[in-house]
Amino acid sequence: xxxxxxxxxxxxxxxxxxxxxxxxxxxxxxxxxxxxxxxxxxxxxxxxxxxxxxxxxxxxxxxxxxxxxxxxxxxxxxxxxxxxxxxxxxxxxxxxxxxxxxxxxxxxxxxxxxxxxxxxxxxxxxxxxxxxxxxxxxxxxxxxxxxxxxxxxxxxxxxxxxxxxxxxxxxxxxxxxxxxxxxxxxxxxxxxxxxxxxxxxxxxxxxxxxxxxxxxxxxxxxxxxxxxxxxxxxxxxxxxxxxxxxxxxxxxxxxxxxxxxxxxxxxxxxxxxxxxxxxxxxxxxxxxxxxxxxxxxxxxxxxxxxxxxxxxxxxxxxxxxxxxxxxxxxx
Amino acid sequence: xxxxxxxxxxxxxxxxxxxxxxxxxxxxxxxxxxxxxxxxxxxxxxxxxxxxxxxxxxxxxxxxxxxxxxxxxxxxxxxxxxxxxxxxxxxxxxxxxxxxxxxxxxxxxxxxxxxxxxxxxxxxxxxxxxxxxxxxxxxxxxxxxxxxxxxxxxxxxxxxxxxxxxxxxxxxxxxxxxxxxxxxxxxxxxxxxxxxxxxxxxxxxxxxxxxxxxxxxxxxxxxxxxxxxxxxxxxxxxxxxxxxxxxxxxxxxxxxxxxxxxxxxxxxxxxxxxxxxxxxxxxxxxxxxxxxxxxxxxxxxxxxxxxxxxxxxxxxxxxxxxxxxxxxxxxxxxxxxxxxxxxxxxxxxxxxxxxxxxxxxxxxxxxxxxxxxxxxxxxxxxxxxxxxxxxxxxxxxxxxxxxxxxxxxxxxxxxxxxxxxxxxxxxxxxxxxxxxxxxxxxxxxxxxxxxxxx
Numbered sequence: 001x002x003x004x005x006x007x008x009x010x011x012x013x014x015x016x017x018x019x020x021x022x023x024x025x026x027x028x029x030x031x032x033x034x035x036x037x038x039x040x041x042x043x044x045x046x047x048x049x050x051x052x053x054x055x056x057x058x059x060x061x062x063x064x065x066x067x068x069x070x071x072x073x074x075x076x077x078x079x080x081x082x083x084x085x086x087x088x089x090x091x092x093x094x095x096x097x098x099x100x101x102x103x104x105x106x107x108x109x110x111x112x113x114x115x116x117x118x119x120x121x122x123x124x125x126x127x128x129x130x131x132x133x134x135x136x137x138x139x140x141x142x143x144x145x146x147x148x149x150x151x152x153x154x155x156x157x158x159x160x161x162x163x164x165x166x167x168x169x170x171x172x173x174x175x176x177x178x179x180x181x182x183x184x185x186x187x188x189x190x191x192x193x194x195x196x197x198x199x200x201x202x203x204x205x206x207x208x209x210x211x212x213x214x215x216x217x218x219x220x221x222x223x224x225x226x227x228x229x230x231x232x233x234x235x236x237x238x239x240x241x242x243x244x245x246x247x248x249x250x251x252x253x254x255x256x257x258x259x260x261x262x263x264x265x266x267x268x269x270x271x272x273x274x275x276x277x278x279x280x281x282x283x284x285x286x287x288x289x290x291x292x293x294x295x296x297x298x299x300x301x302x303x304x305x306x307x308x309x310x311x312x313x314x315x316x317x318x319x320x321x322x323x324x325x326x327x328x329x330x331x
Numbered sequence: 332x333x334x335x336x337x338x339x340x341x342x343x344x345x346x347x348x349x350x351x352x353x354x355x356x357x358x359x360x361x362x363x364x365x366x367x368x369x370x371x372x373x374x375x376x377x378x379x380x381x382x383x384x385x386x387x388x389x390x391x392x393x394x395x396x397x398x399x400x401x402x403x404x405x406x407x408x409x410x411x412x413x414x415x416x417x418x419x420x421x422x423x424x425x426x427x428x429x430x431x432x433x434x435x436x437x438x439x440x441x442x443x444x445x446x447x448x449x450x451x452x453x454x455x456x457x458x459x460x461x462x463x464x465x466x467x468x469x470x471x472x473x474x475x476x477x478x479x480x481x482x483x484x485x486x487x488x489x490x491x492x493x494x495x496x497x498x499x500x501x502x503x504x505x506x507x508x509x510x511x512x513x514x515x516x517x518x519x520x521x522x523x524x525x526x527x528x529x530x531x532x533x534x535x536x537x538x539x540x541x542x543x544x545x546x547x548x549x550x551x552x553x554x555x556x557x558x559x560x561x562x563x564x565x566x567x568x569x570x571x572x573x574x575x576x577x578x579x580x581x582x583x584x585x586x587x588x589x590x591x592x593x594x595x596x597x598x599x600x601x602x603x604x605x606x607x608x609x610x611x612x613x614x615x616x617x618x619x620x621x622x623x624x625x626x627x628x629x630x631x632x633x634x635x636x637x638x639x640x641x642x643x644x645x646x647x648x649x650x651x652x653x654x655x656x657x658x659x660x661x662x663x664x665x666x667x668x669x670x671x672x673x674x675x676x677x678x679x680x681x682x683x684x685x686x687x688x689x690x691x692x693x694x695x696x697x698x699x700x701x702x703x704x705x706x707x708x709x710x711x712x713x714x715x716x717x718x719x720x721x722x723x724x725x726x727x728x729x730x731x732x733x734x735x736x737x738x739x740x741x742x743x744x745x746x747x748x749x750x751x752x753x754x755x756x757x758x759x760x761x762x763x764x765x766x767x768x769x770x771x772x773x774x775x776x777x778x779x780x781x782x783x784x785x
Contacts, residue, residue: 012430227430231417233403279412285434286417 015221015280019045021212022070029066029207030059031200032193039184039298040067040158042281045221046273048181049137049157051122051172051302058186059197060160064118067158071218072211073115074152080125082168086132090142091149107144112136115152115215119159123169130176133157137179154218174261174305181270182295183302228276230287235272237289237328241296242268244324245304254323258310263303270299296325332442335401338451344391346456351383356465363472364482405442408450414438514619521618524625 019041026037036052040063043050052060061077068075078089091110097103111117112133122130136142140151159180161172177183189197200207246262247255255262275291282291301317310320355376362372396404402416418438421431472482479485768776 012433224430227428229417229421229431229434231413231420233416234413282412284412284414285430285437286412286414288412288414290412 012224012280012285015045015224016283018213018217018221019281022067025070025209025212026063026066028209029200030063031196032189033059033063033186036063036184036186038281039182042274042277042295043181044071044154044156044218045225045277045280046181046270047154047222048270048273049159049179051177051180051183052158052160052186053163053183054160054186055164055188056162058188060186061118061120064116064158064160066209068116068118069209070211071116071213071215073154073156073215075116075118076111076114077118077120078111079120080122080129082125084125084129086129089129089132090136090144093145107147107149109149112142113149113151115154115156117155117157119157121161122159123161123171125170127170127173130170130172134176134179152215154215154222177302178264178266180302181274182298184298225273225276225280228279228285228287230272230276234275234287234289234292238268238271238275238292240328241271241292241325242300244328245300245321254320254327258306258313258315258320259304260307261305263300267300267303271295274299293325297321332398332401332405334447335405335451336395336398338447338453339401339404340391340395341453342451343394344388345453347387347391348384349456349459349462351387352380353461353465355379355383356462356469360465360469360472363469363476365484367481367484369473369476405445405447405450409441409445411438411441411445414441514615517619517622518615521615521622524622525618 022041023037030037040050052063054060064077065075078084087110089110089112091108091113093105094108095103096106119133136151136155137157140153140155142149142151157180161169242263242265243249244253245255245259245267247253247257247259249262250256271292272287274295275287278291278294279285279287297318300321304317304320306315306317306320359372359376363369366372399416399419402419403413405411406413406415414434415438418435421427421434424431427435475482
């Protein structure tokens with residue numbers, strides 16, 4: 001049954017206010033990292049998953065744990081290791097003995113059955129286990145023993161990975177990477193932020209975070225987000241950006257020189273949905289080109305595959321995307 | 332939005348009109364420089380400028396941006412985050428939802444804060460300075476015109492009277508006059524040649540002997556002269572087939588026997604042929620060219636006479652003979668000693684006027700019935716041409732008639748097969764005489780009938 005597209009005024013206005021409250025709660029535990037927090041919140045409202053990349057000790061796990069407390073969602077964490085099996089993530093069928101002594105097979109759900117899943121060090125497990133998340137992330141369901149189990153909404157996977165110590169790791173396959181809405185880089189904190197971190201974590205005072213947002217509210221916000229109007233020229237800009245990442249589209253371009261595979265259509269969907277959320281968070285009721293440009297790197301940096309020449313020249317996906325965006329903007 | 336549209340259209344009209352004004356002023360500048368009266372061009376320029384203003388205004392209005400385009404420009408200029416353009420695009424939605432209504436209200440609220448006169452001022456085109464420069468130049472030129480008259484004719488008059496220019500151009504003028512005198516001398520020379528030719532034609536009426544009945548050395552000389560004539564025609568006509576154009580009537584006139592006389596006679600006969608066929612209406616340049624060719628052919632024949640005297644030409648080519656001369660000598664002389672002993676050609680072709688071949692010197696395919704004459708009567712370049720034709724035939728896979736011979740030349744030089752292309756009366760093949768077949772196709776026809784008989 002199709003839900004009505006009409007949103008009441010208080011709900012629309014409450015989006016920005018509620019998100020501001022969440023930010024305030026998160027900032028109690030997390031110092032700085034405003035862009036990362038904003039990206040995670042946009043991904044939650046857009047209905048996508050987030051891949052956090054950063055060196056150890058930057059607060060990635062802390063951020064996700066604080067977010068789970070703020071959102072009042074069912075939270076679970078999986079530490080991915082090389083010997084982790086898919087059944088350890090999804091769940092398995094176990095023999096259950098009833099009170100009368102009869103034994104039956106029963107599905108024992110894994111940690112995947114939650115609202116907010118922290119997949120810590122996801123690149124340390126084998127591709128087989130990594131692929132166990134594919135169906136859950138895209139279709140919000142799990143099939144075990146021929147039986148499909150639906151996951152609870154909202155379902156959000158926040159994975160972390162360490163760009164260092166790549167020995168013994170398994171880089172995520174392209175299909176898995178494409179399922180993440182954003183890939184956010186967690187930067188090292190600034191000097192003042194580092195002072196704040198030391199003050200908060202080395203003193204006796206305990207930080208308590210309140211839950212300000214519930215699951216149903218998140219689902220309602222997702223519905224409102226999809227109603228944000230987009231002008232044709234903004235949508236055309238998104239299409240141009242995504243098309244410009246493909247090497248076969250235009251000869252003698254940056255993409256033709258350095259990119260082996262361009263972004264998938266999921267990249268365009270990400271830009272559009274993220275732009276809608278960002279517009280609402282900025283207090284606008286329409287998507288702007290500025291929104292698209294702001295989300296360009298986090299949306300597409302993990303969706304393009306560079307060729308050998310790019311690696312040899314030391315080019316990064318962020319460099320290339322900025323160059324592509326500059327050229328598209330000139331048109 | 333209306334204010335924005337007006338200003339956008341006005342700026343566009345101004346840009347177009349300035350371009351038209353620049354073009355008009357540029358044309359007016361040229362007219363003022365050339366014409367004696369500037370009143371007419373000024374009035375015409377004013378009319379053109381006025382008409383251009385109207386036309387560009389119409390063009391600017393009909394090419395005005397749409398409301399959506401204007402909204403995009405307004406968003407871009409005022410940093411409104413695509414609010415106005417989104418509202419304009421969704422303005423026609425009949426039943427807008429709450430978000431659309433709020434978006435419209437938000438856009439209108441931001442639009443009210445926009446100052447179109449600040450964002451879109453009426454501004455001069457960026458290349459307006461060109462118009463100012465042209466106007467200054469026009470004013471200066473009008474002032475000059477009012478005092479001295481039109482500028483260009485006055486400058487030309489001054490240049491004509493200038494001693495510096497005359498000194499500058501005098502060597503060039505002298506060179507031009509010298510070239511004219513040289514051309515006139517050549518024309519006189521051509522006229523003298525024409526006069527001589529006409530006198531010789533009146534002295535020698537053209538009784539042509541029947542072709543195919545040559546006798547003795549006269550026939551050989553005639554054939555040589557004929558070949559030389561065709562060569563001269565090839566030089567003059569640049570590749571025109573010689574056999575089809577050389578009239579047989581010109582052959583008897585050249586009975587002196589020396590190659591130089593034959594070439595001179597051929598050139599003269601060519602002119603006679605052209606005048607006789609009505610194609611002698613030559614221009615002065617063509618006559619001069621013809622005279623130069625005559626002179627060149629005379630000089631060439633003189634060189635050949637001095638370089639190939641009968642005594643030296645009768646010697647077989649030795650190892651020291653090189654290039655064209657050796658090739659021509661070998662093709663004419665056929666200095667293979669044992670070829671005469673084989674007797675492949677002499678028996679079948681008969682002997683009429685040949686000289687007694689010296690063993691090792693005058694043997695070969697050319698001896699016997701062929702009209703090939705002693706080497707002093709044949710141009711070596713022509714012999715080279717004959718050999719080249721045969722080489723071309725061999726390149727097509729045709730190996731030549733069985734009676735033909737090869738001549739050995741010095742080591743390191745090419746072996747060039749001989750082929751007799753002169754008219755020959757050969758035995759009839761399947762009842763058809765070869766006289767009716769053109770010489771160049773004769774071997775093909777003979778080969779065809781031989782193969783068809785098998």
